[in-house]
Amino acid sequence: LYIITKPEIIKILNKHQFENRVKKGFISYSKKQAVIPPVGELLFKEPPGEVHIKYGYIINEKYYVIKIASGFPRNGEIGLTNSQGIMLLFNQKSGEIESILLDDGYLTDIRTAIAGKICAKQFTNDIKTIGIIGNGIQARLQLKYLLDYTPCRDVMIWGRNLGHLKQYKKSIEKLGFNAKIASSISKLSDICNLIILTTSSKKPLLFKEHLKPGMHITALGADTKLKRELGPGVLSSADLIIADSIEQCKIRGEISHSLNEGEISINDIVELGNILDNTSMGRKHENDITIADLTGVAVQDVSIASKIFELYLKSINEI
Amino acid sequence: LYIITKPEIIKILNKHQFENRVKKGFISYSKKQAVIPPVGELLFKEPPGEVHIKYGYIINEKYYVIKIASGFPRNGEIGLTNSQGIMLLFNQKSGEIESILLDDGYLTDIRTAIAGKICAKQFTNDIKTIGIIGNGIQARLQLKYLLDYTPCRDVMIWGRNLGHLKQYKKSIEKLGFNAKIASSISKLSDICNLIILTTSSKKPLLFKEHLKPGMHITALGADTKLKRELGPGVLSSADLIIADSIEQCKIRGEISHSLNEGEISINDIVELGNILDNTSMGRKHENDITIADLTGVAVQDVSIASKIFELYLKSINEI
Numbered sequence: 001l002y003i004i005t006k007p008e009i010i011k012i013l014n015k016h017q018f019e020n021r022v023k024k025g026f027i028s029y030s031k032k033q034a035v036i037p038p039v040g041e042l043l044f045k046e047p048p049g050e051v052h053i054k055y056g057y058i059i060n061e062k063y064y065v066i067k068i069a070s071g072f073p074r075n076g077e078i079g080l081t082n083s084q085g086i087m088l089l090f091n092q093k094s095g096e097i098e099s100i101l102l103d104d105g106y107l108t109d110i111r112t113a114i115a116g117k118i119c120a121k122q123f124t125n126d127i128k129t130i131g132i133i134g135n136g137i138q139a140r141l142q143l144k145y146l147l148d149y150t151p152c153r154d155v156m157i158w159g160r161n162l163g164h165l166k167q168y169k170k171s172i173e174k175l176g177f178n179a180k181i182a183s184s185i186s187k188l189s190d191i192c193n194l195i196i197l198t199t200s201s202k203k204p205l206l207f208k209e210h211l212k213p214g215m216h217i218t219a220l221g222a223d224t225k226l227k228r229e230l231g232p233g234v235l236s237s238a239d240l241i242i243a244d245s246i247e248q249c250k251i252r253g254e255i256s257h258s259l260n261e262g263e264i265s266i267n268d269i270v271e272l273g274n275i276l277d278n279t280s281m282g283r284k285h286e287n288d289i290t291i292a293d294l295t296g297v298a299v300q301d302v303s304i305a306s307k308i309f310e311l312y313l314k315s316i317n318e319i
Numbered sequence: 320l321y322i323i324t325k326p327e328i329i330k331i332l333n334k335h336q337f338e339n340r341v342k343k344g345f346i347s348y349s350k351k352q353a354v355i356p357p358v359g360e361l362l363f364k365e366p367p368g369e370v371h372i373k374y375g376y377i378i379n380e381k382y383y384v385i386k387i388a389s390g391f392p393r394n395g396e397i398g399l400t401n402s403q404g405i406m407l408l409f410n411q412k413s414g415e416i417e418s419i420l421l422d423d424g425y426l427t428d429i430r431t432a433i434a435g436k437i438c439a440k441q442f443t444n445d446i447k448t449i450g451i452i453g454n455g456i457q458a459r460l461q462l463k464y465l466l467d468y469t470p471c472r473d474v475m476i477w478g479r480n481l482g483h484l485k486q487y488k489k490s491i492e493k494l495g496f497n498a499k500i501a502s503s504i505s506k507l508s509d510i511c512n513l514i515i516l517t518t519s520s521k522k523p524l525l526f527k528e529h530l531k532p533g534m535h536i537t538a539l540g541a542d543t544k545l546k547r548e549l550g551p552g553v554l555s556s557a558d559l560i561i562a563d564s565i566e567q568c569k570i571r572g573e574i575s576h577s578l579n580e581g582e583i584s585i586n587d588i589v590e591l592g593n594i595l596d597n598t599s600m601g602r603k604h605e606n607d608i609t610i611a612d613l614t615g616v617a618v619q620d621v622s623i624a625s626k627i628f629e630l631y632l633k634s635i636n637e638i
Contacts, residue, residue, distance in 0.1 A: 001421070003322070035361065035362070037359060037360060037361060040356060040372060040374065041356060042354065042374060042376070042383060043354070044376075044411060047412055049412075049413075049414055051383070051409075051414060053359060055372065056361065057361070057363075064361060064363075064370070068407065068409070070409070070414030072412070072413050072414045075413050075414070080413055084409075084413065084414035084415050085414070086416055088387065090387070090389070092363060092368075093363075093368075093391070094391050094394050094397060094403065095368055095389030095394070095402075095404070096399065096403050097403065097405055100419065102320070102416070
């Protein structure tokens with residue numbers, strides 16, 4: 001049993017790229033070469049908190065992975081980060097535990113950032129200005145992971161708390177971006193042709209009137225039934241709706257709301273892994289509006305955790 | 320983060336009793352003072368294997384618990400035990416991981432044995448002869464845990480594999496029992512007024528004609544949709560049907576089959592924790608036939624894991 005600490009994980013993350021592995025994971029998933037049961041969920045009232053258990057495996061790989069990731073929004077009051085969590089790797093052939101990754105939820109942040117980057121690469125036109133809605137960890141990581149893909153350094157940012165927004169502005173300026181605070185989402189959507197929504201909002205923030213031809217939107221904040229960032233009519237106005245997992249998006253995230261409201265049907269949705277496997281299914285015309293709904297699929301956790309552990313084993317064998 | 324190994328867990332188990340805590344857990348569960356989501360399940364084909372994720376918490380206690388327990392029936396071929404698993408304790412108020420119990424599935428065995436003992440204490444008449452069907456770990460542990468409850472040492476045993484059965488006979492004779500091999504379940508049910516079924520059978524073993532007035536049966540082998548130890552008409556012939564969890568027994572174990580077949584209805588079932596809380600709901604007459612269906616509820620895992628960890632913390636603070 002190998003217990004891998006967060007500093008060791010970060011060291012491995014800094015030395016290697018995980019994009020191809022996560023991409024391969026999405027493709028396996030969409031080709032039904034992965035077994036990913038529905039997300040387990042545990043809720044707490046006082047203080048409020050939610051725990052997600054995401055788990056599964058890619059057929060014929062070595063490990064099955066169980067991830068426990070939690071968000072306790074009042075953790076700041078006791079000097080802790082909101083997200084906590086670990087990933088567990090077990091042998092697919094015997095059930096033996098092989099490794100515990102004490103990542104405190106960090107690998108979830110990374111694999112989400114990677115999924116955002118994969119969408120940006122796959123669906124955007126030439127990026128003019130990047131729009132970021134929200135100012136948490138993903139707001140920063142999405143930009144960090146775009147650095148080596150696009151030369152664009154112009155960013156418009158929007159958030160509800162001006163203090164947080166100013167802090168966030170500084171942190172992304174350090175990454176090398178020119179950031180402007182938008183006074184409204186309208187102002188941001190007038191300029192940006194890639195918009196990434198990263199909030200935990202339960203009320204829509206971006207509406208139909210904000211859409212412009214050629215835009216790509218990635219909405220990654222909503223991962224439960226209650227959260228929602230896109231208003232009614234947004235998804236049905238898109239030329240391409242992408243789900244990281246159609247099964248999961250039926251009950252979680254943006255797509256679930258639009259399905260429930262009868263605005264779109266299952267047949268209007270294409271799964272990310274299918275497009276990555278056959279890119280002709282992606283953006284067709286420069287003027288198309290494309291929207292990706294990322295709810296976070298266990299296959300991303302399986303992919304990143306397996307690669308971290310493989311690299312860890314390699315590194316200790318080299319010593 | 321405290322990582323507690325199996326030898327350390329066994330040391331704690333040997334020094335303390337956990338029956339009252341598990342009993343309290345069942346009562347909390349039936350009083351809706353526990354949050355226990357449906358069991359997560361992951362299946363493997365080659366080699367065959369199944370993983371169960373059982374998790375939840377008792378409101379106002381300190382920890383939430385996630386248990387991962389697997390059965391890979393061909394593990395013997397590679398020199399491993401079939402069951403593998405760990406339990407994880409997290410802080411209910413922050414989501415922080417507090418402890419990892421590397422019990423290899425052993426605590427699941429123990430809490431199941433304890434549940435069996437609780438049922439024996441609650442539902443049997445004076446025990447004349449104990450009947451055990453199956454000869455695996457539970458077949459042995461159920462008897463071990465009955466030692467300090469009943470003076471009865473007469474056991475009839477039945478199993479499909481005579482070699483295994485003879486080995487099992489020796490192991491329980493070491494515990495102090497007088498064991499006789501029954502040539503059929505009929506022979507066993509003629510004599511025994513407590514019968515415990517402990518197999519992973521997918522076809523019924525005990526039928527309506529085996530029932531005798533005053534009998535108590537505990538069926539604990541079937542914990543999935545497919546497994547089944549009791550034949551049609553057995554549950555509907557009972558005067559009292561006990562479920563460890565009504566919610567869970569709707570979809571798993573003996574009760575689920577009889578519900579599906581319309582033989583019994585939900586209103587015919589009483590939950591164990593409710594009886595433990597109000598014993599007048601238990602056996603009413605000496606001649607009643609009572610049957611308990613144990614599918615294994617996460618609240619048992621929550622209870623035993625929390626107490627193990629509390630005692631561990633106490634022990635290291637005493638050093």
